[in-house]
Amino acid sequence: MNRVRTVLGDDPEITFAEKRYTMISGILEECLTKTETGMTFSDKLDKVLLNKYLGIPIFLILVWALFQFSIEASGVFMVIIETALVTVGEFFGTLLAGNEIAASLVQDGIFGGFAFILPFLAPIFLMFLGIAWLEDSGYFARAAFVMDKLLRKLGVHGKTFIPMMLGFGCNIPAIMACRSIEGEKDRMISILSNPYISCGARLPVYVLFAAAFFPGFEGSVIFLMYMLGLAVAIFTAWLLRKTFFKGEPEPFIMELPIYRVPTLRESVLHMWERGVVFLKKAGTWLFLGAIILWFMSAFGPAGYLGTDPDVSVSYTGILGGLIQPIFAPLGFDWRLGAALIFAFLAKEIAVESLGIIFAVEGNVAIGGALAGVFSPATAAAFMIFILLYIPCIAAVGTIKSETNSWKWTLFSIVYSIIIAYVIAAIAFVLLSAIGLGVIGGA
Amino acid sequence: MTVTDKNGMGLGLYSLAVGLVYMFVGGAQFVNGFIGYETWIVPGDWFQGLVLVIIGLVFSWGYILMRKGDQEWDSYLAIGSLLAGIIFALYLFMMLANGLGWMLGFEDWLEWTLIEQFQPGLWLFAVAIPGAYLTMKEHV
DSSP, X not given: OHHHHHHHSSOHXXXXXXXXXXXXXXXXXXXXOOSOOSOXXXXXXXXXXXXXXXXXXXXXXXXXXXXXXXXXXXXXXXXXXXXXXXXXXXXXXXHTTTOHHHHHIIIIIIIHHHHHHGGGHHHHHHHHHHHHHHHHTTHHHHHHHHHHHHHHHTTOOGGGHHHHHHHTTOHHHHHHHGGGOOSHHHHHHHHHHGGGSOOGGGHHHHHHHHHHHSTTOHHHHHHHHHHHHHHHXXXXXXXXXXXXXXXXXXXXXXOOOOOOOOOHHHHHHHHHHHHHHHHHHHHTHHXXXXXXXXXXXXXXXXXXXXXXXXXXXXXXXXXXXXHHHHHGGGTOOHHHHHHHHHTTTOTTHHXXXXXXXXXXXXXXXXXXXXXXXXXXXHHHXXXXXXXXXXXXXXXXXXXXXXXXXXXXXXXXXXXXXXXXXXXXXXXXXXXXXXXXXXXXXX | OOOOHHHHHHHHHHHHHHHHHHHHHHHHHXXXXXXXXXXXXXXXXXXXXXXXXXXXXXXXXXXXXXXXXXXXXXXXXXXXXXXXXXXXXXXHHHHHHHHHHHHTTOGGGTTOOGGGGOOHHHHTHHHHHHHHHHHHHHHO
């Protein structure tokens, strides 16, 4: 390839693509009679959507609209799901009233846990529906193209943006999608920068905290969280390029599909394919997490702590207390510390664990409980930490298998904790400085 | 859409007018968001304001290109109308969802009123409807 590069004086990939398209044009000219000249509607749309100055602002509008759609409009559906689960939990709790521990396990542990997690199916499914519309319309490919100009200036391969967009759904298939990136250095950069893209599992944490601490601005706050994740991913990619993976990115050649109006059937199908992953997780990992959490919060060194336990003396309280001093500068107490530990299994478990620790039912109640204990600055720092620190255990396993290296997996874990802590601390200090450091100060 | 010498200037001026209206209202919403000033017709929200300003910019860009003689300037009118339509549909969906919460009598929606949902992105679409209609008629 290097010899071809020297002979041609340009990148071989670009030269081959140019030659290929010249040949296609030649064949078309010989065998096709054009009845009408001028731009197609797709070309016209590209003229604006790929505009040097307007391309990125339009992309940001569409992403903002996506989050407004999934967050602001899902509240009522969340309440419907939550009410149904709490009612069923109370029914089973009444049936097991004779056995205090079994009733607590079923009502508080299993149905209580589900009542915190399953309502988030509403924003997650709506977000996936929005992503499916953008993808099926042909716009996603343009987004990668638009961002390529910016990424290339930072020495990052434009194709990196495609796994980043997939990461909005789930980081695991997104990290696996990095296989399509040809150069080894570009592929490693894409894998190691992807975990900072905010996946659907982080969404429940944002929805809970944004509604409790920033009412009326939930959609915009969550949009900012996603943009922060994207910015950290791009920064990490730039940093890796400048340090461990020096060199120029491989050329980015991509065929843009024509635009089309997405069909409802296809979009719903794509939404279901992605959303069902969350549903399966709720039935396995989150179910298991709910039982472990209930056990660790209902029991302590002294044994069973009763129906209305003091969680601070439970195993969960002890665990949270151990790491609390590290997070004290961010305003976190043992409860948020414990939630961070459990969230390593899956980020949504943070919501479930806070529900069990605060011993309240439903997201409105837990939101109120949180707002009565923490300041908006602490809430923002917690959301940022959840966004940036170690991805879930399954994503860490995927990084290991895709990099085939414990060294880079460990690097990813340590780097993510450091960057999460630093950015959360900066946000906490800045927000405290503007008066958001006091409880109830939103 | 089919732009002819006859309707070109008129459409261009329309695109500019819609762009200016979006930028003006969006700018007001942006400023209101920062200074904490609220009116029922232009509530303060700097993010939403910024979105409207960008849509206004897309509309106006078309007019600038038309003045420069660019034959494809109407692409900007089409995309501006499309974005305005997306934001309108978004607010309409939010209004319907919140209206459902109010109808079902959920606690958080007891004090919900239709007027608080009447965001500029919703009512501004009225001025963008002709552009959206022309785009739909021509291409969809």
